[in-house]
Amino acid sequence: MSGYAELLDRVNRVTGxxxxxxxxVEDGLVVAEELMLGVPGDAVAALVASIFRRARRSMSAxxxxxxxxxxxxxxxxxxxxxxxxxxxxxxxxxxxxxxxNVGLVRLEAARVVEALGG
Amino acid sequence: xxxxxxxxxQWTDELAADPASTxxxxxxxxxxxxxxxxxxxxxxxRGLERHPHHVDAHHLLGLLYRDAGxxxxxxxxxxxxxxxxxxxxxARREMGLAAFARGDWASAVKHLEQAQANDVMDxxxxxxxxxxxxxxxxxxxxAPPSSAPAPAPEAPLPEQWDGGRVFDALAAExxxxxxxxGIVGAVMLDAQGFVVAGRMGxxxxxxxxxxxxxxxxxxxxxxxxxxLKMGAWKGILVETPRAVVRLAPTGxxxxxxxxxxxxxxxxxxxxxxxxxRESAERFLxxxxxxx
Numbered sequence: 001m002s003g004y005a006e007l008l009d010r011v012n013r014v015t016g017x018x019x020x021x022x023x024x025v026e027d028g029l030v031v032a033e034e035l036m037l038g039v040p041g042d043a044v045a046a047l048v049a050s051i052f053r054r055a056r057r058s059m060s061a062x063x064x065x066x067x068x069x070x071x072x073x074x075x076x077x078x079x080x081x082x083x084x085x086x087x088x089x090x091x092x093x094x095x096x097x098x099x100x101n102v103g104l105v106r107l108e109a110a111r112v113v114e115a116l117g118g
Numbered sequence: 119x120x121x122x123x124x125x126x127x128q129w130t131d132e133l134a135a136d137p138a139s140t141x142x143x144x145x146x147x148x149x150x151x152x153x154x155x156x157x158x159x160x161x162x163x164r165g166l167e168r169h170p171h172h173v174d175a176h177h178l179l180g181l182l183y184r185d186a187g188x189x190x191x192x193x194x195x196x197x198x199x200x201x202x203x204x205x206x207x208x209a210r211r212e213m214g215l216a217a218f219a220r221g222d223w224a225s226a227v228k229h230l231e232q233a234q235a236n237d238v239m240d241x242x243x244x245x246x247x248x249x250x251x252x253x254x255x256x257x258x259x260x261a262p263p264s265s266a267p268a269p270a271p272e273a274p275l276p277e278q279w280d281g282g283r284v285f286d287a288l289a290a291e292x293x294x295x296x297x298x299x300g301i302v303g304a305v306m307l308d309a310q311g312f313v314v315a316g317r318m319g320x321x322x323x324x325x326x327x328x329x330x331x332x333x334x335x336x337x338x339x340x341x342x343x344x345x346l347k348m349g350a351w352k353g354i355l356v357e358t359p360r361a362v363v364r365l366a367p368t369g370x371x372x373x374x375x376x377x378x379x380x381x382x383x384x385x386x387x388x389x390x391x392x393x394x395r396e397s398a399e400r401f402l403x404x405x406x407x408x409x
Contacts, residue, residue: 028202029171040345042170043198047342050201054335055356055363058328062303062319064361064377071355072339074348095346 004032007112011092014108016100018077021093025049025083031090039095044079048072048093052081069106074098080105084113121148138168143175150178155185173203180212189216197341207236211243218246223254224309224371225337284404285315291397292316295390300382302361304390306398307332309371314401316394318377328375335365336373353391355384364391368398 004022011020012034019035021044028049033041048070056067072079080094092109121129121144129145142165149158162179169175180195193216199209214229230247234240288306292315295304303318305325311332318325339351354365362384363377374394378387 027171043345044342046171046198046201047338047345051335051338051342051354054332054338055354058332058335059356059358059361059363061327062324062361062363062377063321064363065358067356067358069355069357072342073352073354074343074346075350075352077343077346077348079342079346079348098348 005034007115008032008034011094011105011108011112014096014100014105016097017105018095018097020095021045022087023049023081023091023093025052025089025091035095044095045093048079048081049091052083052091056083071102078102080109082106082109082113084110086113120151137164140165140169140172143172143178146175146178146182150182150185155182158182159186171202173199173206173209176202177206177208177212180209184212184216189220192216194341194344197337201338201341205236207233210236211240214243215246218250221253222371223250226250227254228310284401288397288401289315292394295376295394295397298390300379300386301376301390302379303377304374304394305329305376306368306374306394306401307372309336314372314398316374318375332365332373332375336367336371339367355388362387364388366391366395368395369402372398374398 008020008022011017019033019039019041021033021035021041022031023029023045024031028046030041030045035041051072052067052070055070059065059067068083070081075098077098078096078100080096082092092113094105094109096105126145126148129141129148132139132141133145142161146158146161146165149161159182162175162182166172166175166179176195176199180192180199183192183195193213196209196213196216199206200213210229211233214226214233217226217229226246227250230243230250233243234247237243292304292306295301296317303316303325305316305318306314307329308314311329313325313329316325317323318328335354339354343349343351351367353367356363356365358380360380361377362380363375364387365373365375367373374391376387376391376394378390
């Protein structure tokens, strides 16, 4: 668990990130979280996991392969959910401002995921 | 069935002895039935702090918010309950009745059909469902564009209705976008998850297969960004090893979905998706169906 916390902390250092979580994809339960005050982690985790499961089923139906990354764009912020093979049944969820450098977040997320897999 | 004073005391004692006990739920229900709404609300909120994924607690919190007249918060709680347990009968029922109360016939039909399947003897659900069916059909038939002249009483409908030409234009535009470099599909879905036009898939059309699964993504995305105070949702991007898919909301509560091969730049897929959305909005405006 402390390993997750340390790695989430790395993602959160990217300017514009409001927090990140490791979430179980099947039930939306939070495994680890590092969130700014006021971010409703449990509710968002449940909804993001549900969106991810839906995306995964639809991509499979379209024969596009397994969904590995989902991004939800709001007018004033972004949500990312990444499910690389290294994480098994877990999602890395990132909550960020709309002006965040998406590429940088994804790069840091990829590093985090690689480290988790290792 | 109301709780007896003995049961209330038992739950109260249990909770006092163990604050993590789930006895908060029947106790809060008993308080609600005795019109002690504030006490019930405090109990459920405290209970959810310890049990944030307790589906029945989210359902009860929704009922308490509805009792207080806060229908938005109520729908949020039932939405969370359904996100945690899509088959939850109580949350499904309340979502359907709430949609019916606000006149969202399509959403009401979707939820109430499932609620009716859960309990065929529920007369309130049956009555609301039948009414929602009728009203959704009337709404679908009604409303030519407001600028159009009123038809003569004897005029046959097909001569007045221009929907066929409007649909052909939409189908042609989405078909054209599907032929763009690296794009493997562009499709418009309505709020119930039905395909309006377009196709999806490199070899054969899979639009129908994926549309039903995607239909709930819109409301889930909306709730997720609302919880985070991020304003309205603007789109969802999904990446797989073989494809990039962009979903964008349309004015009728539906969405467009555009898929590109993974080897084309993501920015290109986003631009094609923006054009697909413009086509869908033109279609809705011409049909008089946009909200």
